[in-house]
Amino acid sequence: MLHLFQRKTSKIEINLATEGYDVKKQALNEGSFALEAHERDVGVMKQLTHRLPGGRSMGSGEGRSGCEQQSCCSWWRMLNGKNLKGGVVSLCLFLSACASGYQPKLSLSDNTGQDSSTLLYSSRQFKIVTARPGDDFSSLAERYLGSADYGHRIERLNPPLSAGGGDLVAVPTQVMNQSSVYSQGFRTIPILCYHQFTDKPVARHRLDLARHQFRNQLQYLKDNGFQVLRLSELEAYLQGKEEIPPKSVVLTIDDGYRSVYKVAFPLLKEFGYPATVFVYTDFLGGSAALSWSQMKEMHASGLIDIQSHSKSHASFVAMADESVTDNQEDFNAWATEEIRVPRKLLREQLGHPVDLFSYPYGDSSNQMVELLAKEKVKLAVTVQKGGNPAFADPLRLRRTMIFSDDDLPRFKKKLQVFVDTKL
Amino acid sequence: MRIRFFLAACLLLLLTGCGSFPSSDGQRQATQAFITYHHSMAVAHVEAGRLYEARTHWQILAAMNFREGMVDKEIALLDKLIARQTKPLLKRARLALGKKQFKKAQRELLLVLKANPQNVQAIELLRELSGIQVNNEQLTKNRGSLDTATRLALPSPSANRVINSGTKKSVKAGIKESEGGSVKLSRSENVYDSRISGNVRENVGSGGDAGSPSTETLSAEKTTNLGDAEVKDLESYHALYRQKRYLNLIDKVEAEDWNGPIPLKLQVWLLNSFAYLSQDLNAAGQYRGALRLLKRASHYPDPLGRLTRIKSQARKQLAQELYVEGKAILHRDLDHAIELWEQGLSYDAEASELRFELEKAYRIRTNLKRIGKEGS
Numbered sequence: 001m002l003h004l005f006q007r008k009t010s011k012i013e014i015n016l017a018t019e020g021y022d023v024k025k026q027a028l029n030e031g032s033f034a035l036e037a038h039e040r041d042v043g044v045m046k047q048l049t050h051r052l053p054g055g056r057s058m059g060s061g062e063g064r065s066g067c068e069q070q071s072c073c074s075w076w077r078m079l080n081g082k083n084l085k086g087g088v089v090s091l092c093l094f095l096s097a098c099a100s101g102y103q104p105k106l107s108l109s110d111n112t113g114q115d116s117s118t119l120l121y122s123s124r125q126f127k128i129v130t131a132r133p134g135d136d137f138s139s140l141a142e143r144y145l146g147s148a149d150y151g152h153r154i155e156r157l158n159p160p161l162s163a164g165g166g167d168l169v170a171v172p173t174q175v176m177n178q179s180s181v182y183s184q185g186f187r188t189i190p191i192l193c194y195h196q197f198t199d200k201p202v203a204r205h206r207l208d209l210a211r212h213q214f215r216n217q218l219q220y221l222k223d224n225g226f227q228v229l230r231l232s233e234l235e236a237y238l239q240g241k242e243e244i245p246p247k248s249v250v251l252t253i254d255d256g257y258r259s260v261y262k263v264a265f266p267l268l269k270e271f272g273y274p275a276t277v278f279v280y281t282d283f284l285g286g287s288a289a290l291s292w293s294q295m296k297e298m299h300a301s302g303l304i305d306i307q308s309h310s311k312s313h314a315s316f317v318a319m320a321d322e323s324v325t326d327n328q329e330d331f332n333a334w335a336t337e338e339i340r341v342p343r344k345l346l347r348e349q350l351g352h353p354v355d356l357f358s359y360p361y362g363d364s365s366n367q368m369v370e371l372l373a374k375e376k377v378k379l380a381v382t383v384q385k386g387g388n389p390a391f392a393d394p395l396r397l398r399r400t401m402i403f404s405d406d407d408l409p410r411f412k413k414k415l416q417v418f419v420d421t422k423l
Numbered sequence: 424m425r426i427r428f429f430l431a432a433c434l435l436l437l438l439t440g441c442g443s444f445p446s447s448d449g450q451r452q453a454t455q456a457f458i459t460y461h462h463s464m465a466v467a468h469v470e471a472g473r474l475y476e477a478r479t480h481w482q483i484l485a486a487m488n489f490r491e492g493m494v495d496k497e498i499a500l501l502d503k504l505i506a507r508q509t510k511p512l513l514k515r516a517r518l519a520l521g522k523k524q525f526k527k528a529q530r531e532l533l534l535v536l537k538a539n540p541q542n543v544q545a546i547e548l549l550r551e552l553s554g555i556q557v558n559n560e561q562l563t564k565n566r567g568s569l570d571t572a573t574r575l576a577l578p579s580p581s582a583n584r585v586i587n588s589g590t591k592k593s594v595k596a597g598i599k600e601s602e603g604g605s606v607k608l609s610r611s612e613n614v615y616d617s618r619i620s621g622n623v624r625e626n627v628g629s630g631g632d633a634g635s636p637s638t639e640t641l642s643a644e645k646t647t648n649l650g651d652a653e654v655k656d657l658e659s660y661h662a663l664y665r666q667k668r669y670l671n672l673i674d675k676v677e678a679e680d681w682n683g684p685i686p687l688k689l690q691v692w693l694l695n696s697f698a699y700l701s702q703d704l705n706a707a708g709q710y711r712g713a714l715r716l717l718k719r720a721s722h723y724p725d726p727l728g729r730l731t732r733i734k735s736q737a738r739k740q741l742a743q744e745l746y747v748e749g750k751a752i753l754h755r756d757l758d759h760a761i762e763l764w765e766q767g768l769s770y771d772a773e774a775s776e777l778r779f780e781l782e783k784a785y786r787i788r789t790n791l792k793r794i795g796k797e798g799s
Contacts, residue, residue, distance in 0.1 A: 123486035130453065157479065159460055166449055168457035170483040179546050181536035183473060206707070240546065317561070318665045361667065364561050369554070384560050385706070391546045393554030405707055421533055 119144075125174050133165035144171045149227055152246050178240030180390045185420040187244040188387025189234060191399040192414070193362075194253045197263035203404030211263050213404065217411055218271045221249060226415070230305060231276040231356055235378055238394050247417050251275040252381065252399065254309055254358055256283055261294040268303055278309035278358035278381075281342040292349055299350050307356040308342040317363035335368065339375050355379070362399065369395045387416035458489060465497075474501050474508070475539050508538045509545070516548060525552060564699065660689055669696035673719070685723070693723055694730070701733045710741035742771035746780065757788055 121128035127144055137158075138151035145153070157170050180187040194214075195207040203210050221228060227248040234250060236242045251268075253260050256279030268275055277298070283289045298304035310316075316335060343354040355378040359368065362383025372380050372395050379394050386398040400414045461480045468477035478501040485494045516531035529552055535545035663672040673696055676689065685693070697720040704713035717734045725731060745767030749760040764781040767774060 121487040123482070126483050126486040128457075128483070128487050130450075157483065166453050168453045170457075170461070170486070176479055177540040179536045179540045179542070179549075181533060181540045183537055186533070186536075238550075240541075240543075315665075315667075364557065366558060369558075382557060382561065384557050384564075389549075389553070391549035391553055393550055393557060396554050396557040398557065401706075403707055405709075410708060421530075 120168065125172060125176070127171040127173055129169050129171055131161050131165050131167045131169050134163065135161060135165055137161070140169060140171060145173070149245065153243060175240060175243050177243050178390060180237075180244035185418055185422070186389050187246065187418055188389045188392075188416055189229065189237065189244055189248050189250060190387040190414065190416050191231065191234075191250040191252055191381060191397060193381075193383060193399045193401045194251070194264070195255055196257045197259040199263060206403045206405060207401075209402065209404050211267070214264060215267055216408060217402070218267060218273060220408060220411065221273070222271060228271075228273040230274045231307075231379060231381075232305060234388070234397070235394065237390055238379075238388075238392060240390065244390055247415075249415060249417075252358065253277045255280065255313075256290045256295075256309070258288055258290055258294070261290055261298060265298055265301075265304065269301060272303070274303045274305070276305045276307055276356060278307050278356075279342070279346075280309040280311060280313040280360065281345050282312045296350060299352065305352075305356075306346055306350055306354075307358070308339070308346060308354050309358045310338045310360045311341045312338065313360040314338070315361045315363045316359060316368045317361075317365050331367075332371065335371050336375070339371060339377065343375075357381070359383075364396050369393075385414070387419065389419070458484065458487075469501075474505050477501060478505070505539050509535045509542055512538070513542075513544060513548075516545070520548065520552065525555060528552060564702075657686060657689060660692060664692040664696065667699075669700050672696050673700075677719070690723060694720070694725060697723075698729055698733060701730070701737065705733065705737050705740065708740075708744070710737040710744065713737040714741070738770040739774070742767040742774045742777060745770070746774065746777045749780070749784075753784065757784060757791070760784060761788065 118130045118132060119127060120130060129140065129144060131140060136151070137155040138148040140154055141150040142148040153176070154169060154171055157172060157176075158167075161167050161169070194209060196204075197209050197211065197214060198204060199211055201210055201212070203213070225247055227245045229248050229250050231250050231252060233242075237244055251273060253264060253275055256277060260277055264275070277290075277295075279290065279295070284292070295306050299306055316338070319331060319334065339357065346352075346354045355376070357372055357377045357380040359380060359382055362381075364380070364382045369380070377395065379397060381397045381399045383401055384396075384398045385400040388397050392398065400416075402411065402414065406414065461483045465477045465480035465484070468474070468480065478498055481494050481497045481501070485491070485498065512531050512535045516528045516535065519525075519528035519531060529549065532545045532549045532552065535542050536549070539545075660672055660675065663669075663675065672692060676685065676693055697716065701713040701716050701720075704710070704716065714734065714737050717730055717737070720730050745763045749763040749767070752763075753760040761781065761784050764777055764784065767777050768781060771777070
């Protein structure tokens with residue numbers, strides 16, 4: 001088998017020299033395949049069926065498999081010859097062995113509380129399970145990985161399941177591709193950025209979004225199987241603890257306008273989609289801004305995460321610009337306050353950790369990244385458009401603005417979930 | 424012979440009976456199918472050079488103790504081969520990073536991850552690279568490439584009166600101003616208003632297609648220091664620029680009667696303003712608006728060809744849009760589709776797809792006319 005790597009053949013053929021048989025792959029089309037076996041020795045493939053799961057006796061000629069092969073040949077010889085009695089006895093012995101059949105050995109102790117009859121094997125990376133009738137990858141993911149959202153992980157490694165069940169399925173228990181880089185490119189998670197919403201049929205300006213537009217966009221995400229993630233969940237993807245799903249998206253809303261509560265929140269509740277609202281605390285209390293009670297209600301729903309968008313919404317880049325200030329210490333002191341004050345206030349009022357940050361105007365800089373890292377901010381978002389791969393800088397995450405003139409085709413374009421790199 | 428045939432028949436019947444044991448045979452078949460699938464997938468991936476994927480399928484077989492020794496050897500060999508592939512790539516990526524060849528470094532690192540998606544070193548280097556890329560985009564967006572040229576042209580930042588005119592006092596004033604909730608609200612709304620492309624589109628004015636912008640470079644006399652009066656004047660422009668009211672800045676510059684060249688600093692702000700606004704319009708799919716705006720910018724120097732690039736992008740996008748529009752109406756209104764494509768080709772003469780479709784449409788129209796004549 002090892003010599004397979006040394007020779008490059010266009011034909012997919014394995015020569016299992018040690019076993020004395022050839023297996024030629026006939027077709028391999030997205031999970032469906034067929035194998036054509038050329039048997040060199042009568043009964044080898046049949047015996048193989050019995051022996052493969054046990055595996056250890058393969059090719060050794062020892063144990064029950066070896067006996068079976070021997071008896072299989074001998075009873076025929078006896079039947080053809082004159083030793084009928086011997087033939088009958090051998091045949092009976094063989095048949096009794098046959099009737100007992102090979103039962104795959106359950107090689108694990110199932111301490112997960114799952115139905116042990118469906119769990120056949122287990123290793124550090126995989127569980128080999130039997131699918132039940134009606135199972136799909138999502139239900140298997142729910143049973144063995146704790147969430148139906150991980151169905152894509154199982155799907156990637158297995159052929160399509162038959163409806164009647166009984167298929168063996170490999171369930172990865174560890175992340176097999178923490179960078180989410182594949183031969184065609186890499187997966188990304190787009191973060192969408194909204195601002196204001198309106199009940200009126202037409203938006204008042206580009207950063208305003210009519211209710212029906214927002215609903216259509218959420219409906220599009222639902223209809224097209226997008227997994228809407230929380231921004232805080234992104235940390236796990238960036239740390240390689242999770243593999244990026246094929247279609248996922250994060251929703252964020254900047255500034256903290258009252259229309260978030262009036263228009264967006266009911267729709268988000270309807271669809272059950274989480275979102276992160278970034279507020280700048282100087283704005284709170286204004287007539288157009290969210291009130292604390294509204295924020296508390298949204299936070300209590302479990303769908304809305306309220307995070308910091310600075311204190312005053314001044315651009316850090318403009319402030320740091322040498323034409324505005326040449327005093328580094330002053331800038332640092334001011335910027336630190338801009339980070340600390342809203343975090344403290346939000347934490348006190350809402351009682352949850354405030355570890356995420358949205359740069360005002362999306363303006364980031366090396367200086368700000370350093371300050372945010374020092375303040376132990378976990379994730380920070382800009383407004384540089386594009387999706388975020390698993391190797392994105394957590395303090396310079398890309399975010400795509402959604403405008404009122406974005407129709408559905410344009411909205412679809414903005415959902416960049418895969419970057420084709422043609423490697 | 425009869426007994427032999429009888430026994431053989433019995434044997435066949437028994438074998439069939441054996442085979443119908445649902446638990447054993449069904450499971451056996453499933454196991455066989457599972458093994459052959461993962462085995463063949465592993466082999467196919469090796470043949471296709473996807474060693475990591477092959478390794479994954481061997482690991483699955485290893486999980487069920489399938490031919491333990493052999494599978495372990497396969498995995499160990501694949502590990503060696505993967506390491507042999509990734510080491511030189513990582514080395515080359517580090518070298519490219521050291522030379523600031525970011526695209527090359529990114530490609531090498533992605534190749535490492537293609538070979539082994541779990542390579543932590545490559546992931547961390549790519550993360551670093553990703554940060555650099557976003558930062559570079561941010562710098563382009565906020566400061567403009569000409570800023571660097573300005574800084575280089577001026578004696579030193581501390582000697583520059585424009586820079587000195589905006590000290591920490593301005594920062595503090597800015598903060599104080601924004602502390603009041605209502606003040607902040609109006610400020611942010613102003614900023615948004617200045618960013619609203621709908622307004623931008625309305626205010627850009629008509630001008631049709633933008634012509635070629637001037638490629639004149641900055642001359643030496645334009646890099647002189649500024650007088651007190653100019654510094655004072657520039658403050659109002661800078662305020663607009665800082666507040667991102669780019670369109671107001673452009674309007675103000677255009678309304679002014681400049682005797683002599685526009686100060687270099689202002690040229691930078693102006694160029695950046697044109698760039699940001701046109702990029703916004705491009706991003707919003709308002710390519711015609713972007714081109715109209717860029718036509719206004721053609722009076723000002725664009726030494727690094729930044730606006731030219733944005734214009735070229737807008738023209739290409741517009742051509743593409745016209746191509747799609749034409750495709751949609753081709754079967755209903757051939758003449759209109761041809762008209763749109765001709766227009767598209769005038770925006771992007773290199774749009775091969777568009778050219779191909781246009782030629783095809785011409786042929787269809789000629790044929791239709793001929794058929795019409797023959798019919799009559």
